[in-house]
Amino acid sequence: MKEEQLKKALNELAKAGEEPVHPDLAEDIKHHIPHTLNPHKRGMNTINIIIDLRINKLVAAAIIITTMILLAHFFSGREIPGDSIFKDSKMLAAYFLRGNANNSDLSAVRSRYKYLLKRGEQAVYYGDKANLNDSRTVLLQWKLPDGNYRVITGDWQEKTVDAEQLIELLSYMLQEK
Amino acid sequence: MAKNLQFIEQNIGLAHPINQQGNSKEIQSHMENEQHSLAARLAAGEHAAATELVDRNYQQIYLFMRRLGHSRQVSEDLTQETFLKAWRHIGQLRDGTALSSWLYRIGSNVSKLYWRKHKSRETSYTETLDQPDSGITERHKVEYYEQLSRLKIAVERLPFKLRQAIVLHYMQHLSIAKAAEVTCIRQGTFKSRLNRALKILRKHVSE
Numbered sequence: 001m002k003e004e005q006l007k008k009a010l011n012e013l014a015k016a017g018e019e020p021v022h023p024d025l026a027e028d029i030k031h032h033i034p035h036t037l038n039p040h041k042r043g044m045n046t047i048n049i050i051i052d053l054r055i056n057k058l059v060a061a062a063i064i065i066t067t068m069i070l071l072a073h074f075f076s077g078r079e080i081p082g083d084s085i086f087k088d089s090k091m092l093a094a095y096f097l098r099g100n101a102n103n104s105d106l107s108a109v110r111s112r113y114k115y116l117l118k119r120g121e122q123a124v125y126y127g128d129k130a131n132l133n134d135s136r137t138v139l140l141q142w143k144l145p146d147g148n149y150r151v152i153t154g155d156w157q158e159k160t161v162d163a164e165q166l167i168e169l170l171s172y173m174l175q176e177k
Numbered sequence: 178m179a180k181n182l183q184f185i186e187q188n189i190g191l192a193h194p195i196n197q198q199g200n201s202k203e204i205q206s207h208m209e210n211e212q213h214s215l216a217a218r219l220a221a222g223e224h225a226a227a228t229e230l231v232d233r234n235y236q237q238i239y240l241f242m243r244r245l246g247h248s249r250q251v252s253e254d255l256t257q258e259t260f261l262k263a264w265r266h267i268g269q270l271r272d273g274t275a276l277s278s279w280l281y282r283i284g285s286n287v288s289k290l291y292w293r294k295h296k297s298r299e300t301s302y303t304e305t306l307d308q309p310d311s312g313i314t315e316r317h318k319v320e321y322y323e324q325l326s327r328l329k330i331a332v333e334r335l336p337f338k339l340r341q342a343i344v345l346h347y348m349q350h351l352s353i354a355k356a357a358e359v360t361c362i363r364q365g366t367f368k369s370r371l372n373r374a375l376k377i378l379r380k381h382v383s384e
Contacts, residue, residue, distance in 0.1 A: 006379055007347060013325050013332070014348035017244055022253060026235045029257045030228045033264055 065124050069143060072122070109139050109152055116142050126173070130154060136172045212276045219267045227264050234277065235260070237349065238284050244344045245288050246333045255291060259284040281351070281359040285341055292337060324382075331381035339374035346371060 106127040116123035123142035130137045137154035144150055149166045152158050161169065215233075218226035238259050242252035262283050270279050332343055338360075345356040346367075357367035 003375060003379070006375060006382070009325070009328055009382075010332075010343065010347035010378075013328055014244065014350075016325050017329070017348070018240065019243070021236050021239050022249075025239065025253055025256065026231055028253075029231045029235060029260050032257060032261060033224065033227050033231070035224050036222065 062124050062126070065122060069122050069124070106139065112152070113140050116140075130173065136169055138166075138169050138173060141166060212274050216267075216270055216274075216276050219264070220270065222267075227260075230263065230276075230280075231260050234280055237277075238280065241281065241284055241344065241349055242288060244348045245340060247288065247291070251291065255284070255287050258287050262287065275358060278351075278355055278358045281345065281349070282361070285359060288341075289337055328378065328382050331378050334381070335374055335377060339370060339377065342367060342370045343374045343378070 109127050110125065113123055113125040113127075121142045123140065125140050126137075127139045130139050132139075132154050134154040135157065138151050139154060140152040141149050144160065148160050148162050150158065150160055151166065151169065153169075215226055215229060219230060235256060239252055239256045242255045243249070247255060259280065263280055266283075270276065332340060335343065341360065342356065345351045345359055346353065351359065353364050353367055353371075357364045360367060360370075362370070
């Protein structure tokens with residue numbers, strides 16, 4: 001069959017499939033539409049604002065994950081050494097948003113980060129913003145089941161640190177900025 | 178099949194010209210302005226605008242669902258869900274003039290989710306195929322019905338993306354640009370999708 005014939009046949013099929021719509025359908029739909037907008041709208045607007053601000057997705061994700069880690073600590077009853085949750089989050093956000101991209105080959109660390117996220121681990125990737133070749137710079141961190149953290153530092157070493165040590169490293173990074 | 182299709186063309190004529198180009202630029206501009214204004218009222222949370230949106234589009238969305246292969250009852254439910262989602266997520270609409278494309282996009286997603294949840298469900302609206310107009314003999318009526326039913330089954334057997342492309346362009350008469358906008362792909366990709374779908378359909382109806 002020629003293509004043109006097939007297209008015309010499809011058009012015929014559309015016509016043949018036309019049927020009267022249930023007379024009450026429109027009224028049913030209108031009846032179900034809430035008079036005030038669902039709170040969904042507000043939430044989505046917030047996300048849209050983030051998109052409109054062109055904030056790097058990775059940065060946004062890192063901020064969200066960091067906040068989640070801090071909240072997890074908060075709700076598990078463990079106290080985080082150092083400043084308040086709000087202050088820590090604020091400092092980290094400021095650090096990320098200021099940015100210091102170094103486009104060295106961080107693909108291996110980034111791949112590891114993606115892998116950890118897929119596994120559902122609480123991982124935070126700082127690589128794109130971090131100063132490399134510094135043993136006190138954290139490129140990637142993720143939480144271990146025992147409450148400690150595994151980190152990959154700027155000198156490409158992998159080590160386990162506790163919450164206090166991690167805060168120290170992050171504070172150092174903030175100061176360096 | 179080709180012979181019968183020619184017969185159909187001669188005796189019935191096309192329901193809609195393929196790829197309707199629309200009227201003058203002025204009318205198009207007026208319609209765009211209207212859509213933009215409606216979108217702005219929706220974004221402001223005006224309930225009357227939501228009911229207007231329903232009045233203007235519910236038939237098209239319902240037929241879209243039917244053509245995607247849903248039963249009457251399911252199509253009604255999915256049409257309702259489409260409008261409720263549109264209302265809830267109106268904040269995501271960026272371009273007011275793209276209101277109808279956006280509505281089709283929501284409808285497509287609602288339909289896709291339904292198929293995902295109900296994989297075993299067979300598509301069925303074969304029974305609703307209308308008989309052709311008068312002036313055609315009984316034998317030809319039967320042939321007409323058979324051929325269209327065959328084509329319809331072939332459309333329903335297409336993978337969702339290809340079926341969606343066929344329905345949007347050839348049945349809902351959306352232009353390539355608009356249909357590509359609905360499916361969030363480039364026009365070139367949409368055309369290639371259409372070609373693939375047509376190739377499969379041609380193979381099925383010629384068997």
